Amino acid sequence: MPEADTTSRQSALRRWAAERHGIAPDALDLRLAADDASFRRYFRLTLADGTRRILMDAPPDKEDSAPFVAIARRWADAGLPVPHLHEVDLDAGFLEIEDLGDTPLQHCFEASEAPTTLAWHDRALTLLDALQNRADPQGLPAYDADLLGRELDLFTTWCLDRWLALAAPPSWPALRQRLIDTALAQPVVTVHRDFDAMNLMVVDDALYLIDFQDAVAGPLSYDLVSLLHGRYCRFPASRRRAWIEAFRQRAMTDGRLSDIEPSRFHHWVACMAAQRAIKVIGIFCRLTLRDGRQGYLARLPHFLDHLEDDLAELDEFTDFRVWVADILRPALLARLEAQGVAWESVA
Structure with missing residues (x-):
């Protein structure tokens, strides 16, 4: 993804998360957690109380996140260990999911x-x-x-x-x-x-x-x-x-x-x-x-x-x-x- 597009996506993700949590965008503690072999990127959000979440940025013109969401919900219902989905915005291509830490x-x-x-x-x-x-x-x-x-x-x-x-x-x-x-x-x-x-x-x-x-x-x-x-x-x-x-x-x-x-x-x-x-x-x-x-x-x-x-x-x-x-x-x-x-x- 071109650098300008990456910067624009990150700014939009910051605004999206800030609005959800009632925080000013500039005050948000948001750091890159991982890139992917696809166009997805993952950021770690740390809230004021120390709670951590992972934000997935999946540009909707390049990545369809609907299968991930549907499968996560189905597998969770089946009792399988998958990250919890806290917020889903498929139109924007942003997801807020459970932070499972740093130990693959x-x-x-x-x-x-x-x-x-x-x-x-x-x-x-x-x-x-x-x-x-x-x-x-x-x-x-x-x-x-x-x-x-x-x-x-x-x-x-x-x-x-x-x-x-x-x-x-x-x-x-x-x-x-x-x-x-x-x-x-x-x-x-x-x-x-x-x-x-x-x-x-x-x-x-x-x-x-x-x-x-x-x-x-x-x-x-x-x-x-x-x-x-x-x-x-x-x-x-x-x-x-x-x-x-x-x-x-x-x-x-x-x-x-x-x-x-x-x-x-x-x-x-x-x-x-x-x-x-x-x-x-x-x-x-x-x-x-x-x-x-x-x-x-x-x-x-x-x-x-x-x-x-x-x-x-x-x-x-x-x-x-x-x-x-x-x-x-x-x-x-x-x-x-x-x-x-x-x-x-x-x-």
């Missing part, structure tokens, strides 16, 4: 195999069970073949074509279709769509869900792989398999999943994880090239590692796995080095 889940992590990190992932998986069991997917947009395909095409458009000038391998069309078909074969549940540590806030040792406006009705395993193949950790295959198997058993017990062989379910998960890793690589390139956002290229090698972990469990995609190792990885790392990008390492 990744701040509680140590090394990937540290007991504290593993315990927090167990708790997050318990929350995922609750989300899928309590939140009715009816009324949410469908995570259908078109959407899955558009996400995969971000990789070829933004990473291969526009950033690397690299042709997709001959195996790409078959892989793309197989990943879509495998996702659609799974039971449909409510999918947060970014169930990663950065969107789970720790409040007094409890976890709260945030940034859920893009929730869809889609594959059972999607949020599972969002967590286990996320930005902040890279777990060994044995650890992932244990979590996945425990999830399968819980899902069969509570009825989310009919009786299914472990090998078939683990195949679903590996395909879903590959789909997400490919999509994320494409999104990060788009955020950099189209939106001018900084920092995303440094994360590409981590998600490339995830992709290779996923493909290692999918013998049917051997040709694509070899292409990733022999062609994509060297080209991507060389491009990062040429641009002077120091990539993130994950313990």
Whole structure:
């Protein structure tokens, strides 16, 4: 967003909050709390009595906040931990919501195999069970073949074509279709769509869900792989398999999943994880090239590692796995080095 527009939006937000609380705009204690990968920005409002709120600025010509509001209310009614909505003005694009503090889940992590990190992932998986069991997917947009395909095409458009000038391998069309078909074969549940540590806030040792406006009705395993193949950790295959198997058993017990062989379910998960890793690589390139956002290229090698972990469990995609190792990885790392990008390492 241009700087002039940003300043204008912030002034309008200040006036909006001041009027609501009966405070002169210049006397308002309002500070930037966080930017978003979208056009949303978040400010922390501190009132005279010390009460704190978060103000969301979501320009209505660029961001539709109605889904966030509707989902927050539905999930709260279902007993799920989401921030309370204090005030909503969809026409202006301003929301005043509960302040959940400054501790996203990744701040509680140590090394990937540290007991504290593993315990927090167990708790997050318990929350995922609750989300899928309590939140009715009816009324949410469908995570259908078109959407899955558009996400995969971000990789070829933004990473291969526009950033690397690299042709997709001959195996790409078959892989793309197989990943879509495998996702659609799974039971449909409510999918947060970014169930990663950065969107789970720790409040007094409890976890709260945030940034859920893009929730869809889609594959059972999607949020599972969002967590286990996320930005902040890279777990060994044995650890992932244990979590996945425990999830399968819980899902069969509570009825989310009919009786299914472990090998078939683990195949679903590996395909879903590959789909997400490919999509994320494409999104990060788009955020950099189209939106001018900084920092995303440094994360590409981590998600490339995830992709290779996923493909290692999918013998049917051997040709694509070899292409990733022999062609994509060297080209991507060389491009990062040429641009002077120091990539993130994950313990």
